Amino acid sequence: MPGFEFFSDLERQEVHDVLSTGVLMRYGFDAMRNGHWKAKELEQELENRLHVKHAQLVASGTAAVSVSLAVAGIGAGDEVIMPTFTFVASFEAVMMLGAVPVLVDIDDTLTLDPAAVEKAITLKTKAIMPVHMCGSMANLEALQGICNTHNLLLIEDACQAIGATYNGKALGTIGDVGCFSFDFVKTITCGEGGAVVTNNSAYATHADHYSDHGHDHVGTDRGAEGHPFLGYNFRISELNAAVGLAQVKRLPEFIAIQKAHYTILREALSQIPEITFRAVPEGGEESYAFLSFFLPDLNLARYASKALKEAGVDGCFHYYDNNWHYIRKWEHLKDLKTLYPVSAEVKDGLKYLQTKTFEQSDHYIGRNLSCLIKLSWTEAEVKARAASMVATINAVIAAR
Numbered sequence: 001m002p003g004f005e006f007f008s009d010l011e012r013q014e015v016h017d018v019l020s021t022g023v024l025m026r027y028g029f030d031a032m033r034n035g036h037w038k039a040k041e042l043e044q045e046l047e048n049r050l051h052v053k054h055a056q057l058v059a060s061g062t063a064a065v066s067v068s069l070a071v072a073g074i075g076a077g078d079e080v081i082m083p084t085f086t087f088v089a090s091f092e093a094v095m096m097l098g099a100v101p102v103l104v105d106i107d108d109t110l111t112l113d114p115a116a117v118e119k120a121i122t123l124k125t126k127a128i129m130p131v132h133m134c135g136s137m138a139n140l141e142a143l144q145g146i147c148n149t150h151n152l153l154l155i156e157d158a159c160q161a162i163g164a165t166y167n168g169k170a171l172g173t174i175g176d177v178g179c180f181s182f183d184f185v186k187t188i189t190c191g192e193g194g195a196v197v198t199n200n201s202a203y204a205t206h207a208d209h210y211s212d213h214g215h216d217h218v219g220t221d222r223g224a225e226g227h228p229f230l231g232y233n234f235r236i237s238e239l240n241a242a243v244g245l246a247q248v249k250r251l252p253e254f255i256a257i258q259k260a261h262y263t264i265l266r267e268a269l270s271q272i273p274e275i276t277f278r279a280v281p282e283g284g285e286e287s288y289a290f291l292s293f294f295l296p297d298l299n300l301a302r303y304a305s306k307a308l309k310e311a312g313v314d315g316c317f318h319y320y321d322n323n324w325h326y327i328r329k330w331e332h333l334k335d336l337k338t339l340y341p342v343s344a345e346v347k348d349g350l351k352y353l354q355t356k357t358f359e360q361s362d363h364y365i366g367r368n369l370s371c372l373i374k375l376s377w378t379e380a381e382v383k384a385r386a387a388s389m390v391a392t393i394n395a396v397i398a399a400r
């Protein structure tokens with residue numbers, strides 16, 4: 001998945017364009033910038049490649065999630081339904097607005113279980129936010145149906161799934177708003193960066209203003225711009241956007257390499273009858289950033305994870321025991337450890353975490369291993385890795 005593996009002269013040239021003028025800012029300084037508008041160009045590329053009307057670059061994927069919710073009017077006390085398996089950023093971004101993350105179970109897609117979502121809906125629910133983890137997706141048709149029935153917004157956290165599609169459409173462009181991350185370990189990187197995408201022009205205007213202090217971007221004198229509403233600074237710099245501009249042009253190449261490596265590994269692991277693979281909803285095509293599969297039980301998954309590390313097979317994550325991606329280890333959230341007082345709405349809204357258990361999520365995450373697909377492997381390396389994985393997992397199963 002990581003685009004940083006392929007940092008090349010293409011990236012260096014784009015960055016050099018920016019350094020040659022010294023205009024590191026995405027807005028203004030028209031006379032000085034010698035025609036270089038890297039952030040604008042990257043937004044245009046994203047719109048063209050993802051077939052979406054509007055893309056707004058921001059400083060990070062976390063900012064993209066906050067901006068997505070803000071532009072749709074989600075704030076204090078509003079409930080956002082999201083999965084127990086995600087990156088901590090997804091709930092941080094919700095809480096930054098004073099909204100309440102309502103965590104619900106995942107299913108064998110490793111993303112939101114539509115039945116669990118339906119049960120969690122209350123009068124305060126404003127949005128459903130699937131997180132398309134590890135290059136694949138939630139059942140968007142089912143979730144869209146629930147949103148239509150209950151008049152809710154669908155916000156896609158597609159930070160880990162650029163390049164994946166559902167019924168031929170790019171993930172992130174199917175809901176009301178979508179979010180991408182271009183941090184250093186994502187499929188394409190800006191170093192740090194993110195994007196909000198939408199086909200809704202009002203949301204697009206909100207995102208443009210909100211991510212730059214509410215400036216309306218009318219005219220050429222920034223100091224004279226109006227402020228139709230309050231905003232923050234979530235801007236990306238031209239240097240970061242320049243790196244992303246080179247990377248986005250290589251996205252099809254990255255996805256093709258991921259698919260080739262994934263296919264070799266998957267075919268090898270398919271020989272092990274005890275292994276089942278993550279479900280991909282009908283009409284879905286993964287980005288192949290990870291190969292995710294299930295072992296028969298938690299203990300076997302733990303042993304396999306340990307044995308793979310010992311065999312030198314790096315990048316296979318057992319998220320059940322991981323601090324970043326699964327609810328089991330989020331004591332800081334459950335105990336609401338903050339540096340500052342939080343609103344009564346958030347305090348009350350998160351009380352459920354003191355008692356709620358997630359057996360269904362444990363059932364899937366406990367047995368899951370997700371293995372990162374690297375771009376830089378040679379075919380021989382992938383084949384050797386496949387053989388090593390099969391031998392290691394077979395040995396763990398035999399020793400049961």
Ligand SMILES: *Cc1c(COP(=O)(O)O)cnc(C)c1O
Pocket residue numbers: 060061062063065086087089090131133157159160181182183193194
């Ligand atoms: C990486 C990531 C984010 C946050 O992106 P940053 O650019 O690191 O802030 C949000 N959600 C998910 C699912 C992610 O993987």
